[in-house]
Amino acid sequence: MKFTIFENIFTSSLIVSIIVMVAICVFSIIVGKKISKYDYREKPTKLIMALEFLIGTSNDFCKTNLGKRWKSYASYLFVLIFYLVIANTIGMFGVRNPTSGWAITIAFSLVTVCMIYYTRFKERGAAGGIKEFFKPFAPMVIINLISVISTPLSMSLRLMVNMISSTAFAILLYGVIGWYAVPVAPIFHAVFDVFFGLIQAFVFYLLTLINVQQEIVFEDEN
Amino acid sequence: MAEFNEFFVQGMAYLGAGIAVLSGIGSGVGQGIAAGYGAQAVGRQPEAQSKIMVTMIAGQAVAETTGLYGLLIAFMLLGK
Numbered sequence: 001m002k003f004t005i006f007e008n009i010f011t012s013s014l015i016v017s018i019i020v021m022v023a024i025c026v027f028s029i030i031v032g033k034k035i036s037k038y039d040y041r042e043k044p045t046k047l048i049m050a051l052e053f054l055i056g057t058s059n060d061f062c063k064t065n066l067g068k069r070w071k072s073y074a075s076y077l078f079v080l081i082f083y084l085v086i087a088n089t090i091g092m093f094g095v096r097n098p099t100s101g102w103a104i105t106i107a108f109s110l111v112t113v114c115m116i117y118y119t120r121f122k123e124r125g126a127a128g129g130i131k132e133f134f135k136p137f138a139p140m141v142i143i144n145l146i147s148v149i150s151t152p153l154s155m156s157l158r159l160m161v162n163m164i165s166s167t168a169f170a171i172l173l174y175g176v177i178g179w180y181a182v183p184v185a186p187i188f189h190a191v192f193d194v195f196f197g198l199i200q201a202f203v204f205y206l207l208t209l210i211n212v213q214q215e216i217v218f219e220d221e222n
Numbered sequence: 223m224a225e226f227n228e229f230f231v232q233g234m235a236y237l238g239a240g241i242a243v244l245s246g247i248g249s250g251v252g253q254g255i256a257a258g259y260g261a262q263a264v265g266r267q268p269e270a271q272s273k274i275m276v277t278m279i280a281g282q283a284v285a286e287t288t289g290l291y292g293l294l295i296a297f298m299l300l301g302k
Contacts, residue, residue, distance in 0.1 A: 154287055161290040168297065203283040 013101035020086055020098060024079075054078075065213050073115070073212060080108070081205040088163060088197030091170075092189050100163040102156065109152035112208045116151075120215040155207060162200045166192035239299040242292045249289025253282045 035048065044052075055078055062074040084099065091097040098104050121129035133144045169192060173181050181188075260278035264271050 157294065158283075158287045158290065161294050162286075164297070165290075165293060199279060199283050203280055206280055207284070 013096045013098050013104060016090065016095050017087065017098035017101075017104055020083065020090065024083060024086070062209065065209060067216050067218055073209075076115075077205060077209060080208070081201055084159075084201035084204060085198060088201050089193055091163070091166060091197075092193045097163045097167060099159055100167050102160050105156040105159045106152065108159075108204070109156040112155065112211065113148065113152045115208070116211050116215055117148075119212055123215060123217045151211065155204060159200055159204055162196055166196065235299045239296040242295040242299065245292030246289045249286050252285045256282055256285065 031047070031051065038048070058078045058081065059070075059074050062070040062077060066073055087098040091100070117129075120132060124132060133141050135144075170188070173184070173188060256278060260274055263274050
């Protein structure tokens with residue numbers, strides 16, 4: 001028995017990812033136009049209250065952790081977690097998850113690595129940034145250079161394997177049992193797709209934020 | 223002695239896939255110990271329960287990574 005993960009061009013992870021990105025763009029443009037004409041004295045609608053809560057929570061989290069220049073990171077981080085929440089749970093609807101392809105998660109991880117090293121060199125200057133590699137003692141340069149490769153590899157593999165395991169178990173469940181899996185299917189999708197998907201989206205967001213926080217120089221207030 | 227044809231390679235690949243998933247022992251033990259310390263912390267201070275639970279879930283999701291590396295190798299071996 002040859003076990004392959006089903007690869008049809010119309011449900012391939014890249015096509016679903018493009019569809020999710022176009023949907024988020026259209027949603028953001030429409031809501032942005034509606035909010036720009038919005039009078040703050042009227043009673044807010046539910047959509048605006050929900051968006052204020054979500055964006056406010058993410059911005060507060062960035063403000064407490066990222067110091068003075070939190071605004072330049074906060075917008076990317078909110079869109080990241082918004083995309084990841086949709087992309088991880090869309091596997092429930094019969095299409096292949098965007099994040100279950102390694103190409104997409106390694107792209108997000110490379111953006112994270114670029115953010116980390118851009119922050120390091122911007123906060124300390126070019127010479128200080130290179131000296132940071134030698135920081136606790138001189139032979140640690142090997143381990144610091146390895147973590148340039150191991151950080152994006154572990155972040156992308158964590159996200160990809162969590163999502164691909166839910167796809168693989170769904171294939172086994174529906175392939176072997178067939179229509180008798182219908183009573184079990186809601187619990188299965190609730191655990192594997194929704195629960196693990198939301199947790200892995202939050203963990204990716206948190207790891208990006210904490211890795212950037214390690215590179216920022218905080219001035220002490222006293 | 224059997225000859226080394228492609229059925230031998232395929233059988234050995236399945237065996238290797240089964241052994242590779244044994245790396246899940248480490249992640250299971252580690253996450254269980256983390257959950258034990260989390261429960262102890264909630265018992266010590268019940269009003270911080272939601273913060274403790276968020277921290278514990280985030281820590282467990284990071285610790286699960288090395289157990290998942292074994293699952294990835296098992297999928298790659300099953301495909302051969």
